[in-house]
Amino acid sequence: MKTCYEKTSVEWHHATSREDARIIAGLANEVWTEHYVPLIGADQVVYMLERFQSSEQIYLDISENGMHYLWLSTNNKPVAYMAWQEKPAGNCFLSKLYVLKSHRGLGLARMMMKELIAVCQKNKYLKIWLTVNKGNSKSIEAYKKMMFSIRDMVVTDIGGGFVMDDFIMERML
Template sequence: MDITFKLVTTDKEIELVDQLAHQIWNEHYIPIIGKDQVDYMLDKFQNFKVMKDQLSEGFVYYLIQQNDASVGYIGYKIENQDLFLSKLYLLNAQRGKGQGQQSLRFIFEEARKHQLNGVKLTVNKYNEIAIKAYEKYGFEVVDEVVADIGQGYVMDDFILYKPV
């Protein structure tokens, strides 16, 4: 099923990304990091105010849409000569249908459009489904990082990279 990508520019669209974040994170991440950390990370990193501030600082969000319904979202920023893919999230019902692959093709089109060297991302070390999907698309683990995000929580991630 084909999807389209809608650039997020309005407050209404930011609110929609906020709603999707809460739904997707609660569907997917509770078994990986627990509900308390999910709630903390949503409050700290994925709320309307944070996203609005990010947009004003050059961060880019896209809604992933299918038949005019929003089924996920992408968030990225340009760092040095790479596109840093900070967010690629789909509703559980949309996974396994090729939409992640279509989204990655779109991301690489964005990287080429900006004449960047590659795409870099971080993924939780225990998010096996996402790791397999990224590796299938040609990403390689280049490093790992444990980042203290406050309140006793850490992000325990692999850093993946794929040249354009």
């Protein structure tokens, strides 16, 4: 039987180092391979992992591109991560929020979202927005439970012959 986590039973790590980036890239590889191959295919998953979720790109995002990463561990095992970035007009873009399959449904995503909301409120952001694959119904429903709503649709050419076909979801603060 799965047990819900309390904030105190989870270790929180604000990513700042190459080692953090390596850990997050490992999480990304596991989550994306399991979750996204059925949605977008293995070729696009490999392309996106190499282009957007490699340890080098993650470290560049942290050190030079203004992206904030937070990863969680339980019993010294990395289990989840998220990334966000301030955008113009006081908006926060939630770029990534991923949890290992073995740890989904235990409240980790909700805990990370609460942390992000606290950061956004402290910085007086007006809203949090994100993009989510239109076929990713479980994530869409999870975001709706966290008070996000679908505001638009977007198809983004990401190179390599691939596109992201997403909903734009937002939550006002």
